[in-house]
Amino acid sequence: MSVKREFVVFARKATTAPDFPLNDLPGKGGRMDLVARCICNALWISHDLRRDTRIHIIAYGRPNPPLCITFDGSTLRRVSPDERNIASWIRKALKAESGRKANPGITVQKRGFQELVKELEAEGKFFYVMHERGRSIDDVEIHENPVFILGDHIGLPKKEESFVERFPHEKLSLGNISYLTSQCITIIHYILDKKLRRPPPPAALS
């Protein structure tokens, strides 16, 4: 199945070595708890995975930034939705030798935010930057190959926001509440699910 929904999370503290303890995801993991929650909400629904969704975490934490950690719902296997289990798979993926995969649905690549954006643009994607001063997501017709870009608890750096502005994009808002990044992902999925349920507009009489 070709990917239809894609998320990019800029995680400026997420650790880029497999030495972080699973007992301290917020601290030594560099907010790996936040990262895991984002992955959970991007890919899981009740008793199933969203096979049409992919999420990229751009990790800018120590000691080897940037790394792009991708979870692909179409090929992911054996992972549970709890934070510890998702983080343990991130650790395995960070440990795996280059070229080998710990899990068919998880990839780690030496790649920064801007490289990823350029690559996704070349694939014909359209970018939606989540932004408190963006247009209301309810008023927007969503492109059929959307990539939603989100910051972490600190937000997307201005430099990266400006970079995305060079490409086809729109800024979207979820209203006047600042939700957790992981909650934004759930809400975006819900709104897209709802838009898909709507009957198509009636054809013009001719």
Place this chain on the structure above:
Amino acid sequence: MSVKREFVVFARKATTAPDFPLNDLPGKGGRMDLVARCICNALWISHDLRRDTRIHIIAYGRPNPPLCITFDGSTLRRVSPDERNIASWIRKALKAESGRKANPGITVQKRGFQELVKELEAEGKFFYVMHERGRSIDDVEIHENPVFILGDHIGLPKKEESFVERFPHEKLSLGNISYLTSQCITIIHYILDKKLRRPPPPAALS
């Protein structure tokens, strides 16, 4: 601040003794990972807590069911939104001697689902049972003291659903996707936040 939004989660496996290991929330914790995610999404937004929200977990796991574990956003302190930290506070609350509180925002009481429902009804609450064959939440004017009732990964037992039907209630649906219970909570909050933003309807001309 008086509570305005309330959630009840029926957690049929959630452990009712403080002896579960924080390294195995899904297994020995009896899906305590799911419980923690529900609490996170009920109470946290970015850099803040929802002070107007309370969530009750009715734990039916071994060895001392049922217990009602309540997290109250108006008084909660020092808890972080990650699963492990929330679960560690549940453990502390389960350990605390009766009458003593580990955290001013967390209460554990020997009380089952039906007792809680009766008590909430006496406080003038209106129940919304999340149900795949319910009315669409978008079409419903939400009561000002709503209690949203959700099942866990297995669902709300028919017996408890029938019990709530004796009281003022409505069944609500979020569409044709079965979301994780924790995701349902995020979506409900989002929809309520949005309804609050809407300008009131214009007064009728008289």
